Amino acid sequence: MDGLVRRHPPMGSGMSAAEQIAGGDHRLLLLCDHASAAVPAGIAIPPELLALHVGVDIGAGPLTRALAERIDAPAILGTVSRLVIDLHRESDHAALIPLVSDGHAIPGNEGADRAERIARFHAPYHRAIRDHVRRARPTLIVAIHSFTPRLETMGIDRPWHAGILHGRDDRAAVHAIAWLRGQGIETGDNEPYSGRLLNATLNRHALTQGIPSLSVEVRNDLIGDAAGVAQWTAILADMIAAIRNGLALNALPAQ
Numbered sequence: 474m475d476g477l478v479r480r481h482p483p484m485g486s487g488m489s490a491a492e493q494i495a496g497g498d499h500r501l502l503l504l505c506d507h508a509s510a511a512v513p514a515g516i517a518i519p520p521e522l523l524a525l526h527v528g529v530d531i532g533a534g535p536l537t538r539a540l541a542e543r544i545d546a547p548a549i550l551g552t553v554s555r556l557v558i559d560l561h562r563e564s565d566h567a568a569l570i571p572l573v574s575d576g577h578a579i580p581g582n583e584g585a586d587r588a589e590r591i592a593r594f595h596a597p598y599h600r601a602i603r604d605h606v607r608r609a610r611p612t613l614i615v616a617i618h619s620f621t622p623r624l625e626t627m628g629i630d631r632p633w634h635a636g637i638l639h640g641r642d643d644r645a646a647v648h649a650i651a652w653l654r655g656q657g658i659e660t661g662d663n664e665p666y667s668g669r670l671l672n673a674t675l676n677r678h679a680l681t682q683g684i685p686s687l688s689v690e691v692r693n694d695l696i697g698d699a700a701g702v703a704q705w706t707a708i709l710a711d712m713i714a715a716i717r718n719g720l721a722l723n724a725l726p727a728q
Contacts, residue, residue, distance in 0.1 A: 494550075497546075501547070511553055556582075615688075617689055631664075640675065
């Protein structure tokens with residue numbers, strides 16, 4: 474990946490809010506809001522939480538980088554833990570700076586300066602995405618996330634290997650779901666949660682621009698090591714090709 478990534482500096486006052494991979498195929502944009510478990514100095518987040526799903530989307534960052542390299546796609550990844558500020562929330566969302574996450578208290582967020590964290594992390598991250606979309610005009614945006622097989626606060630197993638989330642615009646999602654299920658992969662449609670209820674990043678940068686988009690959720694025990702990341706890189710590369718083919722066919726004029 475050397476040469477493809479504009480590296481963000483060590484976490485500190487001069488940190489970058491986004492890791493950007495240049496890529497060559499600007500028809501596609503990959504996003505990963507929860508790629509990082511980094512916490513800047515001065516914010517007290519219990520360190521034991523940073524290796525858990527509440528601190529980072531386990532495997533999602535490595536998967537996004539590997540996928541970007543495989544298909545030569547641009548990608549933008551968050552560089553701060555979701556426990557510092559959740560980049561996949563609207564700026565006025567009640568859980569933007571979480572006080573509790575899956576039953577874990579986050580005492581360092583009590584009394585946090587909301588405006589300062591938005592200005593430091595949230596706004597520049599979304600500005601980086603906005604500027605790329607305006608410049609490149611991608612024809613498909615794919616957000617990469619991961620989910621835990623079982624929440625600590627809910628005793629219900631999540632059986633899916635992957636979930637495809639979408640809001641009102643399901644143009645890309647229908648092709649992704651059909652393709653994954655066709656490969657025998659247990660795939661949820663708006664599971665483990667609904668993109669109609671939580672789709673902040675894609676609503677902001679894809680829906681408002683009329684760009685087809687979807688979020689891919691991969692169960693994190695399947696991408697927790699290099700072998701799993703490699704397997705799912707291959708799966709998602711083929712899935713994205715199928716989506717693009719499906720969108721192109723749908724765009725053809727009636728004969």
